[in-house]
Amino acid sequence: MEMKAAVLYEANKPLAIETVELDDPKDGEVLVRIAAAGVCYSDYHVMKGEWSMPKPVVLGHEGAGIVEKVGAGVTRLSPGDHVILNFRANCGHCDHCIVGRPVLCDGIEAGRVFMFDGTVRLHRNGQDIHHMTRTACFAEYAVVPESGAVPIRSDMPLDKACLIGCSVMTGLGAVTNTARIEAGSDVAVIGCGGVGLNTIQGALLAGADRIIAVDLLDNKLEYAKEFGATDLINAGNGDAVARVRELTKGGVDYAFEVIGNPKTIIQAYEMCRIGGTTVIVGMAPENDIIEINALSLPRTERAIVGSWYGSARPWVDLPKLTDLYMRGRLKIDPMISRTWRLDEINEAYQTLAAGDVARSVILFD
Ligand SMILES: [Zn+2]
Ligand SMILES: [Zn+2]
Secondary structure, three states, X not given: OEEEEEEEOOOOOOOEEEEEEEOOOOOOEEXXXXXXXXXXXXXXXXXXXXXXXXXXEEOOOOEEEEEEEEOXXXXXXXXXXXXXXXXXXXXXXXXXXXXXXXXXXOOOOOOOOOOOOOOOOEEEOOEEEEEHHHOOOOEOEEEEEHHHEEEEOOOOOHHHHHHHHXXXXXXXXXXXXXXXXXXXXXXXXXXXXXXHHHHHHHHHHOOOOOEEEEEOOHHHXXXXXXXXXXXXXXXXXXXXXXXHHHHOOOOEEEEEEOOOOHHXXXXXXXXXXXXXXXXXXXXXXXXXXXXXXXXXXHHHOOEEEEOOHHHOOHHHHHHHHHHHHHOOOOOOHHHEEEEEOHHHHHHHHHHXXXXXXXXXXXXXX
């Protein structure tokens, strides 16, 4: 079939909005009509050349839509199912999958810009086009592996559901799945974009006491307050580490870094009290290095852990978060600062880069 997609041919060049060909789903794959896709910073890392990825490529990893067609052997999805895309589609039978850590799945050799069989379904004028994270949802339709489309209840609005697929899961899961904070914990969150707001929201749901939001932009700190932050620190007005240590009399139990910057990762570590845990959620450019005093780790028993996609078990967590939203206990609407059409996607990314929005969403219907 033919459809409209945003294609990245070269880093630091605008995405081309053009008509491309999409093959039918093969064995174990499904065709999803995309209803909405979130404008996330991870795609922007690829656009700027900070993360390498074969090109041309259709980006987009935070999507929701409706299954149109299923390939042979698909048993868990049917046409008409409403789904959130899971950008860590997994094999289901490697060690990581079996122990319940599907995000770490290493059971498929093909790179995550190909389907499981190592080929692509996207083409244009005889040229193959890659699928970012096997989701490629900056397009009207996407073919994804069965495990990459998680069914949700049909009364969930899809323009909100898409954000559960990355920012909500990543931010909230860092608190509830990765760190598993205890009620009453003091928490600091550095970076209050879409994922950071959900880290704050997760800390609130998990019963944190103090939730300290740190950012350089006052508009983001206002969002943080709305999502549950108890204290706001503009890191541009003085020493954020000293301020956090002062507010908490020695440091927080958990510090979440949600930017992906070596400088703020070290700040997060320094904001932790003795015995505390620093959780790295932010995704840095791929060659960045952090330097931390080696002796301070054993002497203070502070832990540094990474959190990838909120340590998600997507087939369990994405429907659970959907239920939480429908019950009125999960905020998504205030995150959506504005919506766009697919042909405005380059402007959407300029707005994201300027820090003007919490999150914005591309609508297809
Ligand atoms: Zn994302
Ligand atoms: Zn696996």
